[in-house]
Amino acid sequence: MMRKLYTIVIIALSLTSCEKVLFEDDLESTNPRDNFEYLWNECNEKYAYFELKNIDWELVKSEYSAKIYDGMTQDSLFNVLGAMLTELRDDHTNLISNFNISTFGVNYLGQDNFDWRIIEDHYLSQDYYISGPFRHNFLDNKEIGYIRFPSFPGTVDATNLNFVLNRYKDTKGLILDLRENGGGAVSDIFDILNRFVEQKTLVNYSRIKTGTGHNDFSDAKPVYVSPYNGIRYKNKVIVLVDRGTYSAGSFFSLSTKALPNMILMGDTTGGGLGLPNGGQLPNGWTYRFSITQALTLDKKPDYENGVPPDIQVLFDWSDLTKDEILERAITELQ
Missing domain, CATH: 3.90.226.10 (2-enoyl-CoA Hydratase; Chain A, domain 1)
Incomplete structure (x- = not known):
């Protein structure tokens, strides 16, 4: 999805200031374990759908940290980190290097x-x-x-x-x-x-991740559609x-x-109802994942699936x- 999608929506919800809160300056390092820990922690504190998808992120850490070792190639490190991100089962989640991009493939x-x-x-x-x-x-x-x-x-x-x-x-x-x-x-x-539409209509709600806990979100904000003044x-x-x-x-x-x-x-x-944002790993690779939830009219996030x-x-x-x-x-x- 193009950058314009999540940029416009976050601006529309007046939540752009959260980006500075959520993403700190990166510390340069090529050490495989430094990069693994950084990415895992970023997801742990900021990903929006752990509870809905019933993801045990601590278990994921245990499984994938065992695959990290000193001296591993860039390709091997990318494959481990990319595979860890696919555990989120979310096509708004990617790891991006100059030689590969990780994806989940929800259409399959x-x-x-x-x-x-x-x-x-x-x-x-x-x-x-x-x-x-x-x-x-x-x-x-x-x-x-x-x-x-x-x-x-x-x-x-x-x-x-x-x-x-x-x-x-x-x-x-x-x-x-x-x-x-x-x-x-x-x-x-x-x-x-x-x-x-013939009148202003509430179509859904939206909320953004605001804290480090898996369920730390802003209040749900209403999203409306208003009739066009024309055809x-x-x-x-x-x-x-x-x-x-x-x-x-x-x-x-x-x-x-x-x-x-x-x-x-x-x-x-x-x-794909969570809007993505992300940052840069210590080794320079970039990543993104969903930091918001679109909610139904009864304020449930279930349609992310x-x-x-x-x-x-x-x-x-x-x-x-x-x-x-x-x-x-x-x-x-x-």
Whole structure:
């Protein structure tokens, strides 16, 4: 996920001062154990989801510290530290060197549920529109609008949204396809959602890690979506998601739970509702992990493990002429 996502959100929550509190100046050292202890302690004091994920971080320390030894190569040290971070089961957690980047791979927790070529060949004509980050066209004899949104690039604006929504203003409903959308700029979330509400709406809460204890958080702060002063869409919207829908995609999916005209369909998202921040190890490698929690309307952090769909539908890979998830969405809107 791009740096812009967590920067904008933390600013929006007026929590930027916490970065100075959470991340101290680094002490230069190439000693493997110094770097191991530094990274483990940083996570221990600042990672946001130990309790929800039932992670015994002390046990992790015992297991991985046994793999640290004097004289180990940089590659070996990276592999140990990177593997330790994957124990957090969080794709907002990375170790970054000039020769490798550690990742978890949350999208592999579920099957693939999207193939753009199938949609192009069997649902959209070849003259579909590309408006900024949106690919779109009519379906079902122009009764339904289909909008593919593959990432949150930070380029959603009034011009492209006005064109898209004006084009489909007379449809029965819209299908907004966020499958395999790995995230991006949080500003896009609100720029899109404010086109589908008629009044200021509470969509979730957010809190940030403020102390060294695993459960030391700020008070939960409300997050709202307010209606756009211009073209808005009032009919039903089906939002398609899967395990590859992550980070900003999951924030968007969480928000749909508060909006009665939106239905979430497909598979559980990949999660990624904790915004990342990080720092530098004594040897110069950098790291990041989640330091905030996005909470449901009843102030629970449970959807970090994935936002469940309102209607679950999976792809059948034995028939490559049909997208079962898209077909179900069309049926829902007819």
